[in-house]
Amino acid sequence: MKKLLGLSVVLMIAPLAHAADIEAGKAKVATVCAACHGAGGVSVSDTIPNLAAQRAGYLEAQLKALKDGTRKNPIMNAIAAQLSPEDMANVAAYFAAQPGAEKGAKSGFLPGVARTHVSFPEGYKDTFTKYHTINFPATRQVRHYFANQAAVQAAREGKPLPAGSVLFVEVYAAKLDADQKPVTGSDGFYVADKLVAYTAMASGAGWGKDVPDMLRNGDWNYAVFTTDKQHRPGVNQAECFACHKPLDSTSYVFTLKQLAGAK
Ligand code: HEC
Ligand code: HEC
Incomplete structure (x- = not known):
């Protein structure tokens, strides 16, 4: 028994x-x-x-x-x-x-994943190329997309974006009409009103080494900046990595096609 x-x-x-x-x-x-x-x-x-x-x-x-x-x-x-x-x-x-x-x-955040090397790209308005604009009806925002020369050139040539690439986005609240609907300009995009924030992705040699493979985007890092150009507190870079991760065939960039066609 x-x-x-x-x-x-x-x-x-x-x-x-x-x-x-x-x-x-x-x-x-x-x-x-x-x-x-x-x-x-x-x-x-x-x-x-x-x-x-x-x-x-x-x-x-x-x-x-x-x-x-x-x-x-x-x-x-x-x-x-x-x-x-x-x-x-x-x-x-x-x-x-x-x-x-x-x-x-x-x-708390995982320090090795949350820490970013991206700094505010001073003077971007003079040296970067504006390559794209997108309306966001749900949030009544419009975003303006900029890239530095290294990124634009590689994208045009169909090459992976190299270390030193910077993509930078101005996030604006759209101008609203009397019915609180976004006002569309003659170019078909919402008229930008107040700047809300900036988002950025940039790559540098070795910047991805502390990021676990399941999240790592090559050597890209991400950042969100406030309107006075400071890192926005409370940003968890893990979220940026996770969402951009499936785009490994386009250098982790959603708007690569538009970038390649930049004038
Ligand atoms: C970048 C942030 C992030 C990472 C890293 C992450 N998760 Fe999640 N997880 C989320 C979010 C956000 C949700 C909520 C999804 C939704 O709203 O449907 C979620 C939801 C889940 C759920 C569903 C929970 C529920 O109550 O239904 C499971 C299970 C889960 N995650 C497991 C994991 C596991 C396992 C890992 C590691 C291998 C992981 N997650 C890594 C952000 C993350
Ligand atoms: C839920 C998925 C998601 C998350 C999370 C996310 N992104 Fe993105 N990201 C997108 C999509 C989709 C685009 C394409 C256009 C757009 O929505 O702006 C994009 C575009 C971008 C671009 C322009 C270059 C490109 O890839 O086209 C930058 C810069 C960027 N994101 C930065 C960030 C930063 C910084 C974070 C984290 C704070 C982040 N993203 C988190 C989905 C995401």
């Missing part, structure tokens, strides 16, 4: 022990997921869910849906695409085993 009992216990736990490797999950979380969800599954911001103490089966199912695209989120679609079924089982088991977050608790 004793023996029988022992055998049945082994049979019951063996498949579970085989399914997930919590230590492997912990290691993956520490290098990648921690940048947004925190090393213990308590996330870094209000817009990112806590994963601590969620059920493993739920987490695994979400990762599968994010990988195959049935659940849509540009950041997590890019991350999940890089996870194997084993990775998913491992990280899900790890997060499920963490204690739930206390109310209001937040984790």
